[in-house]
Amino acid sequence: MSDWWNRLSLRELDNEQWEALCDGCAKCCLHKLQDADSGELFYTRIHCRYLDPESCRCRDYAGRLEAVPDCVSLRQDTVASLDWLPETCAYRLRSRGEPLPDWHYLVSGSRQTVHEAGASIRGRSISEDYVHPDGYEEHIVTWVQQE
Numbered sequence: 033m034s035d036w037w038n039r040l041s042l043r044e045l046d047n048e049q050w051e052a053l054c055d056g057c058a059k060c061c062l063h064k065l066q067d068a069d070s071g072e073l074f075y076t077r078i079h080c081r082y083l084d085p086e087s088c089r090c091r092d093y094a095g096r097l098e099a100v101p102d103c104v105s106l107r108q109d110t111v112a113s114l115d116w117l118p119e120t121c122a123y124r125l126r127s128r129g130e131p132l133p134d135w136h137y138l139v140s141g142s143r144q145t146v147h148e149a150g151a152s153i154r155g156r157s158i159s160e161d162y163v164h165p166d167g168y169e170e171h172i173v174t175w176v177q178q179e
Contacts, residue, residue, distance in 0.1 A: 036049060037049070037052075037053060037122075037126065037132055037138050038131050038132065041126075042108045042111060042123070042126055042127055043108050043109075045108070050108070052138065053122045053123060053126065053138075054122065054123075055120075055121070055122045055132075055133075055135075055136050055137065055146050055151070056087075056088050056089065056137065056143060056146050056152060057088065057118070057120065057121070057146055057151050057152040057153065058079065058083055058085075058088035058089070058152055058153045058154075058157075059075070059117075059118045059120075059121070059152075059153055059176050060104065060106075060117065060118075060121070061079045061080045061083045061088075061090070061153070062075050062076060062077065062078065062079055062153060062157065062176065063075075063076045063078045063079070063080070063160065063168060064076065064116060065168055065169065065172065073115075073116050074172045075172070075173055075174075075176040076168050076169075076171040076172055076173060077153075077156060077157045077158055077171045077173045078157065078158055078159070078160050078163050078168060078171050079153065079157040079158070079159060079160065080100060080103070080159075080160060081159050081160050081161050082096060082099060082100065083157075083159075085153070085154065085155075085157055085159070086154065088146075088147070088152045088153060088154055106123055111123045111124065111127050112124075112127040112128075118176050120133060120151055122136055133149075133151070134149075135148070135149035135151055156173075156175070158171070
């Protein structure tokens with residue numbers, strides 16, 4: 033069933049299709065800071081310690097919610113309300129009825145095109161293991177929402 037990702041709504045996807053929709057950008061694995069007064073959200077270049085920065089995949093996907101209690105599990109009924117998801121996120125795009133970008137592997141046929149297009153965090157992040165929590169503000173980036 034080709035092109036299912038553009039034809040089916042998020043609620044119609046089975047578990048395998050839901051997981052396949054992830055584009056592998058790993059932007060959701062970046063730490064974010066929120067201004068207490070304005071509520072404005074800022075992305076940092078700091079990624080979760082469980083992220084493999086080369087593949088942009090979680091090293092412990094099955095156990096991530098136990099290992100990282102504040103890790104967010106995206107679900108069909110909540111993804112549309114998660115305004116912190118990047119504009120390029122496949123889940124966000126499909127929740128709005130928009131098509132996937134040409135670099136998404138379901139369209140291109142290659143998991144490398146997300147990296148080749150510069151849409152992933154590959155080569156642009158640092159593990160939380162190397163940054164003191166008080167220093168996160170020094171790692172705020174703007175490229176996540178600009179792409």
